[in-house]
Amino acid sequence: MSIAVPNAAQPMEIQLHAVSRVLEIAFDDGARFELPCEYLRVHSPSAEVRGHGVGQETLQVGKRHVGITALEPIGHYALKITFDDGHDSGLYSWSYLYELGARRDQYWQQYLDKLAAAGASRE
Template identity: 60%
Template sequence: MSQAPLPSEIQLHKQSRKLELVYGDQHYLLSAEFLRVHSPSAEVQGHGPGQEVLQLQKEKVGISNIEPVGHYAIKIYFDDGHDSGLFSWDYLYELSMHQDEYWQTYLEKLMAEGYERQQDA
């Protein structure tokens, strides 16, 4: 059974390319890029530990739509065509709670690959 609280509100801000999740009085803004590079899909995560695929050139990705999947997840449709990851409530809460840490790890992986992010994406 799920340990994470359910968001009381989910709002897609298309212009700023952010997904807002509200848990009680806490508001979290997750960028489309952050969600895209942390998609739980096999395309991103691989099929086991150590098989993750570093996502490049996602600075300008947006979210075209979100829809509920049962009572346990949402499906996010990214405007680059990616839509195979189901973001469970547990995973969304984890991403919200560890956003800074996960983002820093992602940036470090990009640097290790010699990839430079487009700054004004």
């Protein structure tokens, strides 16, 4: 099943729920997503996580309890997220955040499958 991700969708509201460790984001097309901090951290768009090409990704482990310490808008196109484990590289474009929300179930299951295949843990 393919999900259309609008390139022009803009955030209308961004709210960090620190206790539940969830970033809630509402877009101008009516879409609203709740993105757990752990999910955002393991899907960071940084080169540290994604690598510099296909097959160079680094599996993120032990991120179950990660939180967000800072959010910084970058121009009119992205959000810089600082996590409490020190990770702060990689810019989350609005379109990437929308994609993460729209495909959350699929991407999360893929991550869990990779952890299981590697014998790794979220703890």
